[in-house]
Amino acid sequence: MAKQPELDDFRVPFFEDGKKNSKFSLDAFDPASKPFSTGSKDSDKARLSEIGEKLDQQQERLHSQQKRRVLLVLQGMDTSGKDGTIRAVFHEVDPLGLRIVPFKAPTPVELAHDFLWRVHSQAPAAGELTIFNRSHYEDLLVPTVLGTLDAKAFEARCRHIRQFEALLADSGTTIIKCMLHISKDEQRTRLQARIDDPSKHWKFDVSDLEARKQWDAYQSAYRDALAATSTDYAPWYVIPADSKTHRNVMVAELLLRTFETLQLDYPPPKESLKGVKVE
């Protein structure tokens, strides 16, 4: 087993105010690479299962304390594997301790509010581990590609996001954001597989093909969004995701190490219960 690289190498450099042009580029990350693979698919699956059990324990501690909150944000192009990651990484975690929030195209009521309104209402409560399956970042990406959000408005939204995430962090929320990074070729393979299997058509939306035509525009919007919103309190990580197994292991490792830095423990025993006999 080769020495594992540092997770920090996949962290998007933190945004610095006044510094307009971050040198960060998505092209520096090979979607097909498997830096956190343990060597084989089998050993990766074993590792994932091992991490899953540890995540279950960490989540129970989080819940027992009812103090801190953990938020995992998952973003990525269509077919990048957001659903699959959730299924695989959290298989061993007690469903009682998880809350998964999918963000779809906003409804008229949601659109009648500011873009963070619906997101704020879903922020994790004390003791919760919450996963955003897509998120407020869609409100940067989609309108940018559609041309309805100009550069100034984009920057304003990024500033609002940084401030919103700072509020969550200051209130005890640990935030980790993952961009599942696939190649354009891998997306073609996955979309084609869905089309070629009629039983999978229900997973397929024709708009996915439209979005694919805007691949470069989305990649560019992702780059700008990540560069402007990666902070020490809410860092972005780029997850090479052409390999599903690698993607799962890397997200799981990242989450576990983040949990470990919190040094969560169970609350102390209650003195008042000592020697109590139930009648």
Next chain:
Amino acid sequence: MAKQPELDDFRVPFFEDGKKNSKFSLDAFDPASKPFSTGSKDSDKARLSEIGEKLDQQQERLHSQQKRRVLLVLQGMDTSGKDGTIRAVFHEVDPLGLRIVPFKAPTPVELAHDFLWRVHSQAPAAGELTIFNRSHYEDLLVPTVLGTLDAKAFEARCRHIRQFEALLADSGTTIIKCMLHISKDEQRTRLQARIDDPSKHWKFDVSDLEARKQWDAYQSAYRDALAATSTDYAPWYVIPADSKTHRNVMVAELLLRTFETLQLDYPPPKESLKGVKVE
């Protein structure tokens, strides 16, 4: 393997308007019995795992259709195993397809509304499988035992519940309600075990001991609540739950058979995708 009994034998007789005194009695059900056990703990666990995988498939079909909704309501005395049931029965089910809603003591804002207000907002959406961990039935049980809900108000709440559940059912929601039925002795054992293990004290609330003192009043309130709200569109089942393994298998069987009556299938292939090549 002995012939399994009918699930209907554990269903609370349906409420009939005008018939005040249902002969239904919780005492008719032995909490220590294991009618749906397959013979041994090991074979029960194997059966549970098998059902779990089938539930996962059923849930995917439910999700793919985006039409029907399924709601499982879990009630029971403290330590009856609501949390444990959720953990065990849904271990194999994709966390993406589950929404678990715990109902705690109502907040001031919730109390400022009618008792079904907070419940209605958590009803399952199209394609969702939702589990209520406690529910609107607490609003029958607790105030009855505390003496703040008289017989007339109790009957009014039961009527509102029947009408509310009829609304959900008419809108495509399949509702199953389970009372996890444990004996007073078994509760003593479980509460004592939590007290004797200081690492489990965080799970323990001193109010659990107070509620235990009202055991008979709670059993009576449960009986009346179940008798007045078991309907063909939202039936109650009594689950013998002194054995955790049996409890899990029986709830899982019940849910699976209910799913099977829905005869869910995947949506048909989309003609428009036939022969499409992704570029």
